[in-house]
Amino acid sequence: MSAGSRGDVAPYTGLGHGLVRAGHQVTLVTHGCFEPLVAGSGVGFHALPVDPRAELESERGRGLHRSTTGAGKLIRVVEMARALVGRMTDDLIEAAHSSDVLLLSSSLGPLGHAVAEGLSLPSIGVYLQPLAPTREFAPPVTGIRSWGPAVNRAAGHGVNMAVERVFAETVRTLRARLGLPRIGSGAARRARERQGWPVHHGFSPLVVRRPRDWRTGLDVTGYWWPYDGTDAQLPPALRDFLDAGPPPVFVGLGSATVPDPERLSAEVVRALRAAGLRGVIQRGWGGLRATGDDMFTVGEVPHSVLFPRMAAVVHHAGAGTTAAGLRAGVPAVPVPIQFDEGFWAARLVALGVAPGAVPLRGLGSARLASALVRVTRQPMYRRRAQVLAARIRAEDGVGPVLDTVRRLTG
Numbered sequence: 001m002s003a004g005s006r007g008d009v010a011p012y013t014g015l016g017h018g019l020v021r022a023g024h025q026v027t028l029v030t031h032g033c034f035e036p037l038v039a040g041s042g043v044g045f046h047a048l049p050v051d052p053r054a055e056l057e058s059e060r061g062r063g064l065h066r067s068t069t070g071a072g073k074l075i076r077v078v079e080m081a082r083a084l085v086g087r088m089t090d091d092l093i094e095a096a097h098s099s100d101v102l103l104l105s106s107s108l109g110p111l112g113h114a115v116a117e118g119l120s121l122p123s124i125g126v127y128l129q130p131l132a133p134t135r136e137f138a139p140p141v142t143g144i145r146s147w148g149p150a151v152n153r154a155a156g157h158g159v160n161m162a163v164e165r166v167f168a169e170t171v172r173t174l175r176a177r178l179g180l181p182r183i184g185s186g187a188a189r190r191a192r193e194r195q196g197w198p199v200h201h202g203f204s205p206l207v208v209r210r211p212r213d214w215r216t217g218l219d220v221t222g223y224w225w226p227y228d229g230t231d232a233q234l235p236p237a238l239r240d241f242l243d244a245g246p247p248p249v250f251v252g253l254g255s256a257t258v259p260d261p262e263r264l265s266a267e268v269v270r271a272l273r274a275a276g277l278r279g280v281i282q283r284g285w286g287g288l289r290a291t292g293d294d295m296f297t298v299g300e301v302p303h304s305v306l307f308p309r310m311a312a313v314v315h316h317a318g319a320g321t322t323a324a325g326l327r328a329g330v331p332a333v334p335v336p337i338q339f340d341e342g343f344w345a346a347r348l349v350a351l352g353v354a355p356g357a358v359p360l361r362g363l364g365s366a367r368l369a370s371a372l373v374r375v376t377r378q379p380m381y382r383r384r385a386q387v388l389a390a391r392i393r394a395e396d397g398v399g400p401v402l403d404t405v406r407r408l409t410g
Helices: 010-021 032-038 052-057 059-066 070-097 106-118 149-177 185-194 236-243 261-274 303-309 319-328 341-350 365-377 379-393 398-409
Strands: 027-031 044-048 102-104 123-127 199-201 218-220 249-252 279-282 295-298 312-315 332-334
Touching: 010 027, 010 032, 010 319, 010 398, 027 032, 027 070, 032 044, 044 070, 070 106, 070 149, 102 106, 106 123, 106 149, 123 398, 149 185, 199 398, 236 279, 236 295, 249 261, 261 279, 261 365, 303 319, 312 319, 312 365, 319 332, 319 341, 319 379, 332 341, 332 365
Parallel strands: 027 044, 102 123, 123 199, 199 218, 249 279, 249 312, 279 295, 312 332
Antiparallel strands: none
16 A cells, blocks of 8 residues: 555555565555556556645645745645545555555555554555664655754654654544544554564665664565566667667656746756757656757656666656666766655765765756766766666565565465
């Protein structure tokens, strides 16, 4: 069960496919617009009613652009989520009725826990970000690297409490509906922690090592790669463009929306041309586009097939796109926009596969061009990326989840 943007859903198609290959029946429960992602994977699908793209493009969603700080964006997205969560409850219960175990993303955790408890089902956390409080870094959603050990851990507890408040009213109603005793969300979370509720994190320990102060039951497994099929290919016109010249640079912002896509597209094209590079521009939810013989605009294409042919990737540093770039062994220029993207951008820089982050706010062609020149002309970035990619690809992120599922259902 997951909710959010494409990056909050796609990794679970690969995780689900791995569980299917091991003999399990798997259903992905998420927004209806993502049903095409499971095609051919053997994973079933149960649609949730909310359309995340429509919500981001609504007046309420566009309000995110009016926030100039990470805290401001977080407050706005919390209010948006609070208004939407109740619409998904019926479908979560319906899907759970035919299940033996629930795998819960962090985005639906509080609701999923209540459903699992009400139906007496075991559950597992399958998270894409490190959300448990730790002294080692600040909560990723804040976009801050560190406030120091004590404040980092306190802030982690604060973020978890804020997330619980998003779901509090809906969970209270749901618990009553399922005949569960009334209990505060904080008490429920503490009970799960005492019981060692298992949470697997779908990123590589080479990218974010498991914090030393995490409780037992919180594990970092390795990435869950989106299912792209065994014969995933690029569109013929894109292949022709790639074959017609030197490797281009990919530019994409995934599911992020931007207030002025035309201006941003123009800045990106100027930067690429100033650096003497061709470009593959992904429209994404932000509506980027470019024209000219040296530029190619694409819609959704498998990153697993496209990224290995790039000279570098410029992206918003969402968890999924960050993972795809690391898997391909190509250097990056992260352009973080909001929430956990600053965290992943900082990890790319620390790993030596990116020269530095170029935040979207205030991005100009000169600054982006300078970063592009560094990342494409200094061989050390590609060398580090290729070495790291080989190690990441050797990891098995599905195996630990499969072991836990077998333990709970055996």
